[in-house]
Amino acid sequence: MESALNAIFEVLSFGAIIVLVVLGLGIIASMMGIFNFAHGEFVLLGAFTTYLVYKSGLPVWVGMLAAPVVLGAIGLALERTVIRRFYAAPIVAMLGTYALGLVIRETVRGLIGGLYLSIPEPVVGSYVVGGVQLSKWRLMIILITALVMTASYLLLTRTAFGLRVRAALENPALARASGISTDTIYAATFAFGAALAGLAGALVVPIFSLFADLGIRFLIQGFLAVMLGGIGTFEGPVAGAGVIGILSAALPWAVTPVLADVLVFVIAIVIVKLRPGGLINARRV
Amino acid sequence: VRQDNRQPLAMTRRQFLASAAWMSGAVATGVGSWIVPARWANAAEGPIKVGIATDLTGAIGFAGNANANIAKMVVKDINDAGGVLGRPLELHIEDTASNESVAVANVRKLIQRDKVDVVLGGITSSMRNAIKDVIVTRGKTLYIYPQLYEGKECTPYLFCTGPTPAQQCDEFIPWLMKNGGRRFALPSANYVWPHVLNAYARQVIEKNGGEVIFEEYYPLDQIEYSATVNKIMTNNVDVVFNTVIPPGVGPFFKQLYEAGFGKRGGRLSCVYYDENTLNINAPYEMEGLASCLDYFRAVDASDPFSAKLQSEYEKEFPGSVLFCAGSAATGMYRGLKLWEAAVKEAGKLDRDSVAAALDHAKIAEGPGGPAEMVPGKRHCKMQMYTAVAKSGKYEIVARSNGLVDPKEC
Numbered sequence: 001m002e003s004a005l006n007a008i009f010e011v012l013s014f015g016a017i018i019v020l021v022v023l024g025l026g027i028i029a030s031m032m033g034i035f036n037f038a039h040g041e042f043v044l045l046g047a048f049t050t051y052l053v054y055k056s057g058l059p060v061w062v063g064m065l066a067a068p069v070v071l072g073a074i075g076l077a078l079e080r081t082v083i084r085r086f087y088a089a090p091i092v093a094m095l096g097t098y099a100l101g102l103v104i105r106e107t108v109r110g111l112i113g114g115l116y117l118s119i120p121e122p123v124v125g126s127y128v129v130g131g132v133q134l135s136k137w138r139l140m141i142i143l144i145t146a147l148v149m150t151a152s153y154l155l156l157t158r159t160a161f162g163l164r165v166r167a168a169l170e171n172p173a174l175a176r177a178s179g180i181s182t183d184t185i186y187a188a189t190f191a192f193g194a195a196l197a198g199l200a201g202a203l204v205v206p207i208f209s210l211f212a213d214l215g216i217r218f219l220i221q222g223f224l225a226v227m228l229g230g231i232g233t234f235e236g237p238v239a240g241a242g243v244i245g246i247l248s249a250a251l252p253w254a255v256t257p258v259l260a261d262v263l264v265f266v267i268a269i270v271i272v273k274l275r276p277g278g279l280i281n282a283r284r285v
Numbered sequence: 286v287r288q289d290n291r292q293p294l295a296m297t298r299r300q301f302l303a304s305a306a307w308m309s310g311a312v313a314t315g316v317g318s319w320i321v322p323a324r325w326a327n328a329a330e331g332p333i334k335v336g337i338a339t340d341l342t343g344a345i346g347f348a349g350n351a352n353a354n355i356a357k358m359v360v361k362d363i364n365d366a367g368g369v370l371g372r373p374l375e376l377h378i379e380d381t382a383s384n385e386s387v388a389v390a391n392v393r394k395l396i397q398r399d400k401v402d403v404v405l406g407g408i409t410s411s412m413r414n415a416i417k418d419v420i421v422t423r424g425k426t427l428y429i430y431p432q433l434y435e436g437k438e439c440t441p442y443l444f445c446t447g448p449t450p451a452q453q454c455d456e457f458i459p460w461l462m463k464n465g466g467r468r469f470a471l472p473s474a475n476y477v478w479p480h481v482l483n484a485y486a487r488q489v490i491e492k493n494g495g496e497v498i499f500e501e502y503y504p505l506d507q508i509e510y511s512a513t514v515n516k517i518m519t520n521n522v523d524v525v526f527n528t529v530i531p532p533g534v535g536p537f538f539k540q541l542y543e544a545g546f547g548k549r550g551g552r553l554s555c556v557y558y559d560e561n562t563l564n565i566n567a568p569y570e571m572e573g574l575a576s577c578l579d580y581f582r583a584v585d586a587s588d589p590f591s592a593k594l595q596s597e598y599e600k601e602f603p604g605s606v607l608f609c610a611g612s613a614a615t616g617m618y619r620g621l622k623l624w625e626a627a628v629k630e631a632g633k634l635d636r637d638s639v640a641a642a643l644d645h646a647k648i649a650e651g652p653g654g655p656a657e658m659v660p661g662k663r664h665c666k667m668q669m670y671t672a673v674a675k676s677g678k679y680e681i682v683a684r685s686n687g688l689v690d691p692k693e694c
Contacts (some may be wrong), residue, residue, distance in 0.1 A: 003519055010511030113605040114346040116531045116565040126543050135543045192665035208508050209565050213344065217506050217532075252503075252512040258475050261504040 005132045011190040011249040013138035016145040017204055017220055018245030019238055023152060024196030025222045026237025031156075031169050031189045033231075034086060034093040038078075038101035039222060040215025041108075042194050046071050046201025048108050051119055051210050060206070061122040067202035068195040075194025079139065079187045087186070100217070109212035141203055148199065149238060156234050165189055167231075169255065221248065224268050230278015239279050292526050309488070317392065323364045323373030332375035333634065335360060335367075335621075336401030336426075338392045338416060339613075340408055343383025346601060347561060347605070348408050348612030352431065353378050354602045355614045356405065359621045375575040377547070378399055385415035392416045395426070396424035402634050405620050406437050408613050417443055418573055423634065427636050427643070431616030433557065435481035439694040442640055444663045446656070447465075447616035449577050450485035451692035452669050453556045457577035458489045458526075460671050461681050464550030465573070466523020467495045471511050474611040475502035479528035482556075486526060498522050503529060510537040514544045517551075527555040535565040542570040559611030560679070568677030578610040580653035581672045581679045608652075616651040617666060622648045623658060659686065664691035 025039040035196025036042075046067040053063030082100065086093035121137040128134075156162040167175040168185040176182050201214070208214060221244050247267060251260035271279070323332055336645035337356045340349030360374045368374060377399045388407075395401050396419060404420045404427070407413040413430050420428040421442045430438065433447040469490050473479035479502070487497050496522050501513065510533065517525060524548070529537050538553065547553065555562075558576040560603075585592035599607040608614050627643035628634065647657035654668035665689035672679035 003515060006515055007511070010509075010515075014317060014509050014511070109346070114344070114350075115561065115605060116535055118535065118565055118567050118570075120567055133544050135540075207536055208532065208541065211532050213506075213532060248510050249511065252507075252509075253515070257501065257503040257507060258511070261507065 002131045007250070007253055009132065009134055009138075011246055011253075012250035013088050013135070013142055015242050015245035016142040017200075018218070018225065018248075019241040020145045020200040020203065021197070021218045022225045022237055022241035022244075024193040024200065025150060026241070027152065027156075027234070028190060028193035029231050030233060030237060031165055032087075032186055033169070034083070034090055035223070035226070036083075036193070037094055037098035037219065038104060039193075039197055040099075040217075040219030041104035042068050042075065042197035042215070043075065043201035043218055044070055044075050044108055044203075044212070044215040045104060046198030046223075047119075047205035048201075049198065050202040050205055051112075051117060054119055059122070060120060064122070064199075064202040066145075069198075071198025071201075072191045072195035073193065075132070075197075076191040078194075079190040081138065083190060084183070084186065099178045101219075105212050105215065112210065112212065114212065117210045118159065119205050119210060137206060137283065141207075144203060147230055148196070151179040152196070153234055159270040161188075190260055199226055220246075224265065227272055228279060230275075230280055233280050236278050236280040243271075243279070292564040307569050316631040318391070319376075319378040320399075321360065321376035321378070322373055323368070325364070325368075325373055327372040328366070329497065330372055331375045333370070333628075334375050334377055334399055336392075336395035336399065336404040336406075337376060337378045338388065338395060338404055339378070339380050340383045340412070341378070341380040341445065345408055345612075348614075349381070349383075350606045351561075351608055351612050351614040352406065352408070352617045354606060355598065355608060355617050356621060358598060358601055359618060362626060363621075369625055370632065370634075377431075381407065381412055381416070383409075383412055385495035388412060388416055389419055391557045392419050393424075396420060396426055397535050401426065403427045403429065403624055403639070405431060405617060405624075408432050409460070410434050417442055419426060425636060427624075427639055429620040432613035433611070433616070435478045436485070436691075436693050437481065439663070441470070441663075442636060444620070444623075444643055444658065444665075445616075445641075445691075445693070446620040446665045447613060448667065448669065449664060449693050450482050452579075452667065452689045453482075453577050454489045455689065455692075456669060456683070456685055457554075457556065457575075457671055458486060458495070458631050459493055460577075461524050461526070461552060461575060462493055462495055464682075465554075466550075468521060468523045469495055469497050470499060470517050470520070470522040470525050471500040471528070472510075472517075472525065473500070473502050473528040474530045478504060482528060483526075499670065503533065504532065505533075507533050507537045510540050513537070514540045514546070517541065517546060518544050522551065522586045524554060527553065528557075530557075531562070531565060534562075534611050538566050538574075539570050542566075546574055546639060557611045558674075559609040560607050561609055561612055563674065563679075568674070571674050574674040575671060575682075576611075576674075576679070577669060577671045578615075579667045579669060580610040580615045581670055581681060582609070583679045583681045584653055584670055587681075588654060593653075594652055610652070619648065619651050619656050622651060623665070655688070659691060662691065662694045664693040666690055 028036045049067040049070045050063035054060050064142035123136045126135045164180050169183045172182050222260045225244045228238045229236035248264045339352040360376050364373050379391040428443045430445045436449040471483050518545040535593045554575040622645040627646040631642040645660045669685040669689045671683040673682050
């Protein structure tokens with residue numbers, strides 16, 4: 001019983017981490033139609049920002065607040081200079097963002113000397129509930145993920161800005177004719193996605209420590225999640241991320257870890273085969 | 286995806302040719318080759334060429350740079366003291382880039398272009414296996430491998446100067462049983478070193494009356510260990526003999542700490558943990574972690590030569606690239622000095638003469654103490670130390686009684 005409760009908590013918390021990481025990736029993929037291969041490195045930069053702020057002597061949570069702002073700015077700058085040139089060619093966009101990610105990753109590797117650095121959690125320790133240890137920080141991540149997810153959903157479905165974003169996605173020409181600046185909308189959406197990545201990086205870095213390859217693992221899982229969930233909706237990638245996160249944390253409880261790693265992919269591919277449009281295949285947000 | 290009035294990226298043939306030419310030029314001239322010439326010369330015979338092939342870039346760049354640094358320092362000291370056989374040493378450093386296919390091409394440069402007299406380097410076992418053939422078989426050159434590893438490397442002309450499983454387990458595991466308990470868990474990354482080391486460790490554990498509760502392997506990039514931690518906690522494991530590597534090891538130790546493994550008296554141990562890996566976790570998460578290596582900084586207090594070496598290194602290379610044992614830097618020092626002793630004894634540089642002398646070479650001083658090759662075994666006897674992490678620093682809790690035998694080949 002204790003063990004089962006413990007398992008549920010750990011699996012949920014890892015699911016939340018993957019959802020948090022994939023959120024920004026999914027929004028950019030769904031709303032802009034380009035797959036951002038530098039997303040993992042945006043997560044890394046969020047973690048790196050937190051580290052820099054923490055190292056300068058400020059509390060960790062200041063760094064965590066700063067990370068989404070910094071990443072939003074970086075995302076905006078990159079969109080204005082690089083990403084906007086890729087909209088016409090999604091395949092080139094994948095290669096281009098991959099190259100961007102490579103540059104970011106290797107630069108960060110140089111800056112931290114290729115080492116693994118620990119960053120403390122803002123809240124240390126764990127609650128003991130019925131003999132089960134619940135890490136406070138993992139609990140926080142579950143809560144923050146739920147909050148951010150709800151807020152992003154409301155922003156995209158219930159506000160005027162969200163309406164413009166969806167309009168720019170569904171019919172850019174008509175949106176432009178109606179006086180919506182698709183340029184501005186794309187820039188804002190990309191910056192928003194990057195900010196979410198920054199937040200994700202800042203929140204998970206105390207758990208995984210800071211290292212240059214932090215983003216790669218998440219990129220592959222994120223890509224899988226978006227494929228699984230389906231592009232074009234907000235819920236799709238989030239649902240996909242939930243499935244991938246929970247599968248990859250739950251399977252090692254049941255089968256050999258080395259097998260579990262492969263099984264996640266096999267199951268995901270089978271689902272994509274059965275539902276080629278993704279788990280949630282809707283034309284609206 | 287959507288209509289847009291921008292043109293896709295267009296590239297003319299001329300532009301393509303220009304960039305292709307630039308790229309191939311960059312590749313051909315060899316990014317990642319460094320030569321450190323001596324400050325003086327022997328006009329008659331020229332310098333002796335020492336090749337270093339190590340991971341200056343990529344995932345384990347932090348370790349490779351320490352190897353290159355210590356090699357520069359040792360070679361400079363040898364040259365300042367008059368060189369070897371009246372000739373100065375010239376250092377040729379190639380980047381193996383934490384990538385075996387890049388490495389093979391670069392090491393070939395050392396052999397074919399630079400015609401070095403000896404090659405030292407390689408950190409991971411997969412790297413050693415990738416480059417040893419280029420150096421030893423086809424290159425007909427002497428190769429010295431400096432890293433702690435799983436043993437069983439018995440190729441002629443290949444000498445190992447890092448610790449073997451026997452050196453890291455024979456005294457360490459009984460210590461763990463006395464200071465932890467009898468029930469062991471062996472969580473491991475799924476590659477050759479943990480598999481072979483665990484097979485040896487299991488023997489030692491069982492011979493001493495201990496018990497292996499589970500031995501489990503994980504993908505190298507796994508970063509979520511809740512299932513493992515749960516197994517450790519519910520089976521009342523006393524000692525975690527860890528061979529999970531970064532990036533997984535940080536989150537793993539953190540989850541173990543959060544589950545209360547240390548609090549209920551569990552002993553964490555990891556035989557590659559040195560000063561470089563102290564930063565992966567917060568000090569309280571790895572309090573009590575035990576490691577067994579040929580050198581720790583804490584040895585400096587009792588061994589003046591190690592202290593002198595460490596301070597000389599820090600003066601020359603201040604910053605984050607540390608001189609420590611887990612990343613092969615101490616093995617690199619030992620390898621160079623043993624080779625120097627061998628060349629001096631042989632009086633010439635051909636491979637067979639140097640190998641014959643290196644077979645029984647000794648050094649009276651080194652990081653952690655003296656070292657000597659075991660004749661016929663191409664492995665190195667050395668002092669071993671057991672250290673425990675306390676508040677983010679190691680304290681020496683046990684040391685070997687004299688030099689420990691590698692028990693290889």
